[in-house]
Amino acid sequence: MRRILHIDMDAFFAAVEQKRHPDLIGKPVVIGGSGDPTQRGVVSTASYEARKFGIHSAMPLRTAYKLCPQAVFLPVDYEEYSRVSAEVKNILREFSPIMEDVGIDEAFLDISDIPEASEEISRKIKDRIKSELDITCSIGIAGNKLLAKIASDLRKPDGLTIINEGDVEKIIWPLAVRKLWGVGPKTETYLRSININTIGELAAIPLEKLINHFGPSYGNYLYEASRGIDESPLVTHWEPKSSSRETTFQRDTNDWQTIARTLAGLTKEVSEDLKHSGYIGKTVTIKIRFDDFKTYTRAKTMDEFTDSNETIRKTAFESLGRIKLEKKVRLIGARVSGLKKK
Ligand code: TTP
Ligand code: MG
Numbered sequence: 041m042r043r044i045l046h047i048d049m050d051a052f053f054a055a056v057e058q059k060r061h062p063d064l065i066g067k068p069v070v071i072g073g074s075g076d077p078t079q080r081g082v083v084s085t086a087s088y089e090a091r092k093f094g095i096h097s098a099m100p101l102r103t104a105y106k107l108c109p110q111a112v113f114l115p116v117d118y119e120e121y122s123r124v125s126a127e128v129k130n131i132l133r134e135f136s137p138i139m140e141d142v143g144i145d146e147a148f149l150d151i152s153d154i155p156e157a158s159e160e161i162s163r164k165i166k167d168r169i170k171s172e173l174d175i176t177c178s179i180g181i182a183g184n185k186l187l188a189k190i191a192s193d194l195r196k197p198d199g200l201t202i203i204n205e206g207d208v209e210k211i212i213w214p215l216a217v218r219k220l221w222g223v224g225p226k227t228e229t230y231l232r233s234i235n236i237n238t239i240g241e242l243a244a245i246p247l248e249k250l251i252n253h254f255g256p257s258y259g260n261y262l263y264e265a266s267r268g269i270d271e272s273p274l275v276t277h278w279e280p281k282s283s284s285r286e287t288t289f290q291r292d293t294n295d296w297q298t299i300a301r302t303l304a305g306l307t308k309e310v311s312e313d314l315k316h317s318g319y320i321g322k323t324v325t326i327k328i329r330f331d332d333f334k335t336y337t338r339a340k341t342m343d344e345f346t347d348s349n350e351t352i353r354k355t356a357f358e359s360l361g362r363i364k365l366e367k368k369v370r371l372i373g374a375r376v377s378g379l380k381k382k
Contacts, residue, residue: 041152042150042152044150044183045180046182047178051087051088051197052121053116053117054086054090055176056117056120059174064112068086068090068110068111069112070095070101070108071085072104075113077113078102082099083097093111095108124173125144128173131168132147132149136151137276140274148188163200165179166179166200176198178199180193184268185272212239216228221265223262239266240266279381282376282379283379284374285310286327287302289302293369296365303326303353306373306374307356307374310352311349311353314379319381320346320382322376322377323340323376323378324340324352324376325337325338325376326359326372328372330369338360342355345380347382
């Protein structure tokens with residue numbers, strides 16, 4: 041029987057800000073965009089105090105401001121959050137070398153071969169993170185990744201939840217289908233249209249019917265996932281496929297200088313990201329979204345793999361020249377893909 045932990049930090053960006061500005065502890069804090077709620081941008085995350093006002097991730101900052109004008113609004117500081125994230129992952133790796141880094145604030149840990157009880161290991165992890173980094177996390181314990189991830193979300197913040205083999209019916213089946221990893225808004229809408237709202241109701245659909253509607257691969261997945269079955273191993277090593285940056289203008293613009301300066305800035309950042317991570321790439325893609333939300337991409341493959349700012353910028357501008365700028369631009373982005381280790 042495998043023993044898998046899913047660790048997810050609580051209100052991560054907000055927690056890091058509260059840690060370095062202790063006067064913000066206990067206050068509604070909203071992190072997003074440039075930190076100015078009168079400007080365009082969305083909420084990255086909000087402290088639990090701010091969530092009481094209905095503020096949540098992906099909400100426009102202006103809406104968040106209307107809900108709670110007294111909240112402290114701060115800009116996103118990825119560099120600092122990445123630094124703390126790396127420290128969390130380092131602590132986790134000390135408990136087990138089999139770690140899957142899922143995102144900036146979450147990871148799976150396979151503790152099957154460690155003699156101590158799962159709960160004891162989890163408490164030690166929580167204590168270490170709290171005492172060394174002064175932030176809290178929630179941990180889910182289960183026999184696979186699917187259930188561990190659901191478990192970590194059940195008692196937030198500072199939670200510790202175990203889902204045992206026999207608990208699927210009691211704990212998983214009453215949950216909304218959306219809680220199942222891999223069920224997005226489209227699947228959810230369809231399932232709701234046929235009156236399937238909970239994971240238990242999904243589990244009651246015959247396999248054949250699921251395959252008929254969703255195809256063999258996703259149909260089988262839903263059949264097994266709704267029963268809490270998941271054999272997938274932890275992915276302990278992955279290669280990035282691309283490195284990208286994009287930005288939304290404060291005001292839609294058709295000013296060539298502004299567009300060019302922004303694109304040059306983005307390609308510089310991408311090139312720096314590549315140099316940092318030790319990758320070189322072959323294809324440069326640019327993306328332009330106009331004020332009517334029509335979005336265009338143009339890609340060009342370079343002669344050689346590179347992380348050179350100059351080459352990436354030159355290639356990006358060649359692609360920019362292939363898009364007619366007849367409308368105002370809302371967003372611009374640059375990506376380098378086809379990466380390999382330098
Ligand atoms: P989450 O783990 O989804 O959120 P959280 O850690 O802030 O809160 P919770 O206690 O519920 O886990 O995401 C981790 C970080 O990722 C979050 O702090 C900010 C960032 N993020 C965004 O930038 N945009 C988003 O839409 C979401 C969901 C997260
Ligand atoms: Mg989190």
